[in-house]
Every structure is written in C-alpha cells, then in structure tokens.
Amino acid sequence: MSDKPIGDYAMLSDSRSAALVSIDGSVDWLCFPRFDSPAVFSRLLGEQAGFWSVRPVAEARTSRRYVPRTLVSETTHHTGDGVVTVKDAMALGARTRGHELGARAPGVLLREVTCTQGNVDVEMVFAPRPEYGLVHPLLREVPGGVLARGGADLLALSSPVPLSMEDGTARARVALSDGDTVGFALHHQSSWQDAPDLWSQADIAQRLADTRQGWETWSQLHQSYEGPWRELVDLSGRVLQGLTYFPTGAIVAAATTSLPESVGGTRNWDYRYTWVRDASMTLQALWVAACPHEASTFFQFLAGAAASQVERDMELQIMFGIGGERDLSERQLPHLPGWRGSAPVRVGNGAWQQRQLDVYGELLDAAARLPEVLENLDSDTRRFLAGVADAAAARWHETDQGIWEVRGDPQHFLYSKLMCWVAMDRAIALADTLQASDRVERWRQVREQIAEAIHSDGWNEQVGAFTQAFGSDDLDASALMLSIVGFLPGHHPRMLATIDAIDQQLTDERGLVYRYRSHDGLPGEEGTFLLCTFWLAHALALAGRTTRARTVFERAVSFVNDLGLLAEEVIPDSDELLGNYPQAFSHIGLVNAAWAISEAEDESTPEPQPLSPQQAVPSDAHVVAEGS
Numbered sequence: 001m002s003d004k005p006i007g008d009y010a011m012l013s014d015s016r017s018a019a020l021v022s023i024d025g026s027v028d029w030l031c032f033p034r035f036d037s038p039a040v041f042s043r044l045l046g047e048q049a050g051f052w053s054v055r056p057v058a059e060a061r062t063s064r065r066y067v068p069r070t071l072v073s074e075t076t077h078h079t080g081d082g083v084v085t086v087k088d089a090m091a092l093g094a095r096t097r098g099h100e101l102g103a104r105a106p107g108v109l110l111r112e113v114t115c116t117q118g119n120v121d122v123e124m125v126f127a128p129r130p131e132y133g134l135v136h137p138l139l140r141e142v143p144g145g146v147l148a149r150g151g152a153d154l155l156a157l158s159s160p161v162p163l164s165m166e167d168g169t170a171r172a173r174v175a176l177s178d179g180d181t182v183g184f185a186l187h188h189q190s191s192w193q194d195a196p197d198l199w200s201q202a203d204i205a206q207r208l209a210d211t212r213q214g215w216e217t218w219s220q221l222h223q224s225y226e227g228p229w230r231e232l233v234d235l236s237g238r239v240l241q242g243l244t245y246f247p248t249g250a251i252v253a254a255a256t257t258s259l260p261e262s263v264g265g266t267r268n269w270d271y272r273y274t275w276v277r278d279a280s281m282t283l284q285a286l287w288v289a290a291c292p293h294e295a296s297t298f299f300q301f302l303a304g305a306a307a308s309q310v311e312r313d314m315e316l317q318i319m320f321g322i323g324g325e326r327d328l329s330e331r332q333l334p335h336l337p338g339w340r341g342s343a344p345v346r347v348g349n350g351a352w353q354q355r356q357l358d359v360y361g362e363l364l365d366a367a368a369r370l371p372e373v374l375e376n377l378d379s380d381t382r383r384f385l386a387g388v389a390d391a392a393a394a395r396w397h398e399t400d401q402g403i404w405e406v407r408g409d410p411q412h413f414l415y416s417k418l419m420c421w422v423a424m425d426r427a428i429a430l431a432d433t434l435q436a437s438d439r440v441e442r443w444r445q446v447r448e449q450i451a452e453a454i455h456s457d458g459w460n461e462q463v464g465a466f467t468q469a470f471g472s473d474d475l476d477a478s479a480l481m482l483s484i485v486g487f488l489p490g491h492h493p494r495m496l497a498t499i500d501a502i503d504q505q506l507t508d509e510r511g512l513v514y515r516y517r518s519h520d521g522l523p524g525e526e527g528t529f530l531l532c533t534f535w536l537a538h539a540l541a542l543a544g545r546t547t548r549a550r551t552v553f554e555r556a557v558s559f560v561n562d563l564g565l566l567a568e569e570v571i572p573d574s575d576e577l578l579g580n581y582p583q584a585f586s587h588i589g590l591v592n593a594a595w596a597i598s599e600a601e602d603e604s605t606p607e608p609q610p611l612s613p614q615q616a617v618p619s620d621a622h623v624v625a626e627g628s
Helices: 201-222 230-242 278-289 292-311 358-368 379-395 414-430 437-458 477-484 493-505 530-542 546-557 584-602 620-627
Strands: 009-013 018-022 026-031 039-041 051-056 061-066 073-078 082-090 108-127 138-142 145-150 153-158 164-166 169-177 181-190
Touching (some): 009 073, 082 201, 230 584, 358 379, 414 477, 477 530, 530 546
Antiparallel strands (some): 026 039, 108 181, 138 145, 145 153
C-alpha cells in the first residue's frame, strides 16, 4: 500500500488536470485529460497502480520550492558527488497568458533534470498503469522515446536517453556532469488517435520556459493582495487556479479521490467535482487572491449547470461534474488497497443525490458578489436566480443532510436554515436586477420567519451557543458562519458565546477545530478540519478579537507543507495532513480569513463591549435582517 505522507507531494496543473509528485521525485497521481479522468499513475492509492520517478541513484539531501509566482516545482538533490535539480510542470498552451492560462494545454507532463555541481547519476523509471492500475500497457520503443498503448489511453514518453523495457516498465540511467541537462515529456492521447510527435530537447526546454512565463504573467496580472501572509494568500490563489477546469471555469474540491478523513477507515470520497456550496466562499477568495474574471467564470458555470432544475421544480443539485455533468454515481475500485489501507477507494460521489438546502443561499450569495456580471444577465438567468430564491422560501422549513453531507437521518440543520436566510437576504438586494421586485415582500417575510426560527430553535440556552441542529445539544463549527455571512454582527453576544463554545469544546490541544463531535452515521472518527479552523480565525476577526484571530490563523497555517499546500484535515496527535489534496476549501478558508484579519486590523474603532447572551433578545434578529 502507499504510505508516503500526503504532504510529501507537490501539485502540478495545466488548469485541466493535475499531477502529484513526491519530494523524492515520483509522480504517483496523474489523470489525463481531465481532473476526473481515470488515473494513468495512481500509486498514491496502491503500490502496483503506476508511477513515473526521476531521482538520483545515490542517497540525497533534498529540498524543493515552487518557482516564484508559478506552479512549476523545482526539487534540488544534494548527493555526495554533486547537485542535481529537477523542474516539473504540466505544460500550458504555447504562449498562453492572462485569462487564457488554461487554453490549448496539450496534455503533457514535463520533467527537466540539470546537474549544477559535480557528477550525479540519475535513474528514470516509467511505469504507466492506466485506468487506476487495471491496465498494464504494451511498451514499444520508437525514435526519440517510447509508446505505451493499453485500454483507452495512448501515452508517449519523449526521452533523449536509451530505455530498457520489461513487463510494462521502462528504465534509464544517465550520468550527468556539471552543466548537463536532460528533459523528458509525457504526452497523452486517446488510444484511437495517431501517436503524437515526440519532442526534442529544445522543444521540452522551450515549453517548460513558456509554462513558467505563463504562470508568472498570470500572477503579475491577477494577484494584488497586499495584506498579511501575502505569500500564502498568493500561493492559495494559484492553487485555486490550478484546481480550475479551464474549458468551463469549474473548480474541483481537490485533485484526488479517496485520501481518507480517517486513516485506515472508510471515510474516503471522490473530490474531483465542483460543489455549489463552495461558490460564495470561493468567489470571495478569488476576488482577494486572483481576480473578478475567474470569479465570474465560476459563477456562470454553476448557473448554467443548474439552470433547468429549479424551473422544473426539482431540488437544486449540490454538485456537478466539471463539464456540467449531473450523474456522479459512486462506485468502488476493489483492486486498490487505498492510502495506508484506507478502503474502499471510490470513484464518483453519491452525495450528488442528497438534499442540501444550503445550496440556494450559496448560489445567491455568489450572485450578489458579482454586480458587474449581473448587469448583463440574460432573462433566463434572471428567472433562474429568482426561482432559486422562491425554492428556498418554499423549502427552508424542511429537513436535509446538511453541509457535512451526513449519511444518516435528515435533520433541521442550523447551517441549512442560515443559508436559506442568506438566499432571502441576497434575493431582496438583487430584486431590481432580477426583475422580481414584486416578490420582495414575500421574501422579506420569509427572511424574518427564518431569523426567528434560528434564534428560537437554533440557540440552546443550556449549551449557551447556537448548535448543530434545531433541538440539538451538539456544537458544530458551521455556526461560525452566522457572522461571516452577516446574519449577526461579529460582536453580538450570542455570536461571541458561540465562538467561545467552539473555541473551548471543538478545538484540540493544538488549536485546531473539529467540524463536530456528534455521531454522523459513519464508522470511525476524522481529523481536525482546517477550513473550520480558518472559520474560527475569521469569526474572531469579525468580533474584533484580532490577536486571538492571528493566533488561530497562524496555528492553522503552521501545517502547510514545505510548498505551502494544505489537505482537508490534520491527523489527530500528528502534524501530518489528512484527506483529499490539495484541498480547495482549506485554501479558500486561508484566503478569506487572512483578508478578514487584515480588514479588522485596519479598523480604528475599539472592540465593542456586548451584553451577555442572556440579555440578547430574539427580536435582535429582525433588526439584523432588516438592516442587512
């Protein structure tokens, strides 16, 4: 089984797919041609499932970085006899820049090895195993490299050095001296297509330089954040761009499937899809760490993917394939043992069929963040967004599976009610744009009804906090969103009490936050959740507690790997990352919390002195609703 730490990997991307390469030089995950395509290398989930390694033969001391303002990785190996540097990248389209960064990507993984001191012997091992390791392709040597055919894939490896081949694996060993460079390129096409032209050394060098320049110019044009933790915020912006499927603008939740939420357990899900839930938080992060163009493209994708459902009085689907697909049926891959024995490995995600009422609010909140885009809305999209608000108004009082997609009985989850409130609040603000002014009074009435319900049924006097679901005694970190979405001011006494309860009861000794501690219908326990830790920092900033917010934020970012990447969770009693990787939500939380802390620290007004929670009356909710 694969057992390398998840944080051992760098992500490479061409804004169509992603590769994960370990610090010792092994590409253990790569899907061609899309993020959600069957992997051609998946040793990450099973030792026999394929890899491509380039590394020194001798033992080495290794360090790495991203080339500044890019997703081109540069790994430096120091051996006893010399130093060698490996640059890895997913090739961008020739001379693509700016908003077109992911256009014309050829589906090629580049690897360039340079000896910068002394002499170093380097070994290259190419073991493709398409379709998650089910296919052992036939290898055939051709001028300039090797072809691998099997199943639906045709792989072509451009190599300037002779290769030995046995049992579906090609190997080479090359002696490099100071100043020597050797480049490799892995091309992908469908098996029914003609073999691609292999690339010369000059071609590989040129395309690597061009890819680096593409990322550099994208960063120069798109990234202007000037607040604290700028390097981490900028890197997170590039991660989000790297997780974007350029043809549609969809952003995948992560580049991987089935990296577990519990080591050795069954909480293993496929995250290579795009969730409506991520929309509003993603758009805010893109405004901070990228640019409005990326934000509007993502929103237009979501609106287009979901448009016909509401009009047909269907439930709004919570997630979609990156091409807009709706059927994401889940299946298991029993031939893969999973990362550290965490089985089953799953492809597809059964949550696509769940009922989650929060998506209405998230979609309308996303729309409200894009006033410039909404000015040019077509009539179909206006009608769709107004229909989203009507659907939330009609269904807010019903049960659902909630933000965490529990696979147990549906409940009246607080977060779902909150986001239905957001749907009403944002629809009221957008009514003129949506040409729906005649519905405002109805939406306003429902908004007040939801606010009353949240204060009366979501607040638990015995717990002294807002809880996970109406009538529940369980805390849930998603209650921190009450102030983040503007339902309550950050310094409202009930908000402060909820922040304190979560800080004290859902936080481990390291300062990291669990989503919840209640039973969720699944076996095993998960790690601490990085997004929730960033939510705590964000909520603390909105409360004016900037010193504590900084402490929480800096504890969360202390778990980034050496490149600045984050997974979904952190293993309890360990500093290892856990869950699918790199995780968009974690990087979104980082960006939004950093921005909130920066804004709070710029405020000159002192922290308000609130009443106690017992003195806060439910009628406050009406004031908040009317004034938001």
